[in-house]
Amino acid sequence: xxxxxxxxxxxxxxxxxxxxxxxxxxxxxxxxxxxxxxxxxxxxxxxxxxxxxxxxxxxxxxxxxxxxxxxxxxxxxxxxxxxxxxxxxxxxxxxxxx
Numbered sequence: 001x002x003x004x005x006x007x008x009x010x011x012x013x014x015x016x017x018x019x020x021x022x023x024x025x026x027x028x029x030x031x032x033x034x035x036x037x038x039x040x041x042x043x044x045x046x047x048x049x050x051x052x053x054x055x056x057x058x059x060x061x062x063x064x065x066x067x068x069x070x071x072x073x074x075x076x077x078x079x080x081x082x083x084x085x086x087x088x089x090x091x092x093x094x095x096x097x098x
Contacts, residue, residue, distance in 0.1 A: 001036045001039070001041070002041045002043065003042045004045060005042065005043075006045050006046065007045070007046055016070060016085055017085070019044065020071060023042060023073040023083070024081065027040075036075075039076050040075040041073075042072065043072055043087075046070050065090070066086070066087060066089075066090035069086065069087040069090070070086070071083075071084065072086075072088065083097075084096050
């Protein structure tokens with residue numbers, strides 16, 4: 001399941017990390033699993049325009065997502081968590097460990 005959210009453009013790196021920690025805390029409590037079944041992906045943008053399904057599909061299919069996704073949190077079916085600033089397939093990706 002893919003969720004896209006938007007945060008203010010003024011969001012700092014530390015605030016992204018805190019948001020990722022929040023999602024991680026929900027995951028550890030089992031709350032995230034209650035609302036998101038299967039492979040969970042949360043993409044975080046700083047422009048609400050990119051959270052709209054058609055717009056998200058455009059940037060994803062064009063490969064331009066590195067310019068738009070500011071942070072990601074995911075949990076695969078096996079329960080493996082991946083969190084980071086940027087998107088994992090992008091050169092500016094910074095893994096966040098909990």
